[in-house]
Amino acid sequence: MRREVRYGSELIGFEVTTNSILKDRIRIHVHPNCQVEVEAPPDTDEKELSAGVVKRGRWISKQLAQARSAKAHALPREYVSGETHFYIGRRYKLRVSETNEKPGTVTLKGGTIEVTLRTADKAAIRRRLSEWYFERANDYFERRMATVVSGFTWIEETPKFKLVTMKKQWGSCAPSGVIHLNPWLIRAPSDCIDYVIAHELCHLRERNHSPAYYKLLTRHCPDWQHRKAKLDGIAELILAE
Numbered sequence: 001m002r003r004e005v006r007y008g009s010e011l012i013g014f015e016v017t018t019n020s021i022l023k024d025r026i027r028i029h030v031h032p033n034c035q036v037e038v039e040a041p042p043d044t045d046e047k048e049l050s051a052g053v054v055k056r057g058r059w060i061s062k063q064l065a066q067a068r069s070a071k072a073h074a075l076p077r078e079y080v081s082g083e084t085h086f087y088i089g090r091r092y093k094l095r096v097s098e099t100n101e102k103p104g105t106v107t108l109k110g111g112t113i114e115v116t117l118r119t120a121d122k123a124a125i126r127r128r129l130s131e132w133y134f135e136r137a138n139d140y141f142e143r144r145m146a147t148v149v150s151g152f153t154w155i156e157e158t159p160k161f162k163l164v165t166m167k168k169q170w171g172s173c174a175p176s177g178v179i180h181l182n183p184w185l186i187r188a189p190s191d192c193i194d195y196v197i198a199h200e201l202c203h204l205r206e207r208n209h210s211p212a213y214y215k216l217l218t219r220h221c222p223d224w225q226h227r228k229a230k231l232d233g234i235a236e237l238i239l240a241e
């Protein structure tokens with residue numbers, strides 16, 4: 001639910017997410033999409049939420065200014081050296097170089113994604129990098145699926161998953177029980193990836209987003225609202241091609 005509070009001359013809008021694991025305290029996040037999230041234990045007093053935002057008003061205001069300016073300077077990707085690219089929640093600098101060897105390679109080195117290609121033009125780099133992301137996504141999601149499913153004692157067999165590029169969705173669960181995952185999710189932080197997997201696994205028992213569904217999801221992932229807000233907050237950044 002959205003709320004507002006006045007801080008000096010500024011009106012700060014914020015979204016409240018509940019997390020039963022938090023005991024007697026709130027956590028404030030400012031996401032790259034300029035959303036302010038207040039994560040709080042269930043049934044936290046309204047006044048306490050607003051007071052918490054006012055108390056950290058200075059910090060929030062500064063974070064918002066930074067997020068706004070970063071958003072304003074966000075340009076479409078050019079696939080040139082020095083550009084920022086995401087991988088499992090981390091920012092990497094792209095480094096492009098040309099080689100006579102075939103095939104081209106992609107390697108992670110420290111904070112760099114190094115792409116070496118015969119013809120290092122934009123389309124070729126983009127294509128090779130996408131292939132690399134898809135391979136990594138397959139590998140990483142398979143491992144995360146195995147880990148996340150181990151907490152779902154009512155699931156007997158680890159479901160199969162398929163990478164499916166989707167414009168606005170991170171995942172879906174087919175009636176056959178096959179889970180579709182958006183390969184670009186590999187750019188998101190690992191807790192967000194686990195959340196999407198848990199979200200789809202819960203659909204194996206509850207098809208629709210009913211109260212029973214959310215009860216199940218909360219049981220398996222108590223801070224799913226925060227993870228969702230975090231993922232929404234970076235969606236634009238990590239879906240940009």
Ligand SMILES: [Zn+2]
Binds near residue numbers: 199203209
């Ligand atoms: Zn769903």
